[in-house]
Amino acid sequence: MRLAIMQPYFLPYIGYLQLMNAVDKFVLYDDVNYINKGWINRNRVLVNGQEYLFTIPLKDASQNKLINEIYLSNDPKWRGKLLKTLEQAYKKAPFYLTAFAVTEKIINLDAEKVSDWIAAGFGVLANCLEIQTEIVPSSDIYQNTHLKAQERIMDICQQEKAQHYINPIGGVELYDKKVFEEAGMRLNFIKSKPIVYPQFKNEFVPWLSIVDIMMFNDVSTIKGFLNDYELV
Numbered sequence: 001m002r003l004a005i006m007q008p009y010f011l012p013y014i015g016y017l018q019l020m021n022a023v024d025k026f027v028l029y030d031d032v033n034y035i036n037k038g039w040i041n042r043n044r045v046l047v048n049g050q051e052y053l054f055t056i057p058l059k060d061a062s063q064n065k066l067i068n069e070i071y072l073s074n075d076p077k078w079r080g081k082l083l084k085t086l087e088q089a090y091k092k093a094p095f096y097l098t099a100f101a102v103t104e105k106i107i108n109l110d111a112e113k114v115s116d117w118i119a120a121g122f123g124v125l126a127n128c129l130e131i132q133t134e135i136v137p138s139s140d141i142y143q144n145t146h147l148k149a150q151e152r153i154m155d156i157c158q159q160e161k162a163q164h165y166i167n168p169i170g171g172v173e174l175y176d177k178k179v180f181e182e183a184g185m186r187l188n189f190i191k192s193k194p195i196v197y198p199q200f201k202n203e204f205v206p207w208l209s210i211v212d213i214m215m216f217n218d219v220s221t222i223k224g225f226l227n228d229y230e231l232v
Helices: 014-021 077-090 096-107 114-129 149-159 177-182 210-216 219-226
Strands: 002-006 025-028 042-047 050-055 134-137 164-168 186-192 229-231
Touching: 002 014, 002 149, 014 114, 014 164, 014 186, 014 210, 014 219, 025 114, 042 077, 042 210, 050 077, 077 096, 077 210, 096 114, 096 210, 114 134, 114 219, 149 164, 149 177, 177 186, 210 219
Parallel strands: 002 025, 002 164, 025 134, 164 186
Antiparallel strands: 042 050, 186 229
16 A cells, blocks of 8 residues: 655645645644644745735644644634635636635635644545545544654554555655665655646746646646656
């Protein structure tokens, strides 16, 4: 079985979804510490030809809390404001109607915790993009928060009886292929190839949220993008 483990990111860039699509089971690593100014509740979209960073408001977020302990803001206005921003930014995009409908459904999902909200959104997104991967939260299953770093990742792999662990390319310095091999597992890192598509008539801005890709490309094209990577 092929396995990947990643913190839950809201409407992530295509590389995250390539990783999800490349494995049989995808573990949402939600019982690790929240990171301020990370990608859990932030992402980038295209506004007036420039990248625009938006942030989902949280309640009492702290790096001293686990991700699955953090709640979305009670303010009812932020969802409408974000949807209005996306509407104004993309209403002339070729696939606006279908992409906005999916995005609106995800943003309006009813959840209190940010991790549950993101997980539910992945269910919607996976259905839209025909991603068949099983998605599970780490907090529900593995009970290994006493372990750290590579040791904890390997424990999850062993509990799942995974033969192949795939990690984002950024983990090359963190994980040792030899250690995984000695434990009977193959380790690879996923490296996205350049993905370019028309964004109105602007100079292309890469690696924005999947929302941007959905606004400018149909599902069959996006499915091609999902496989546009190499394992190293």
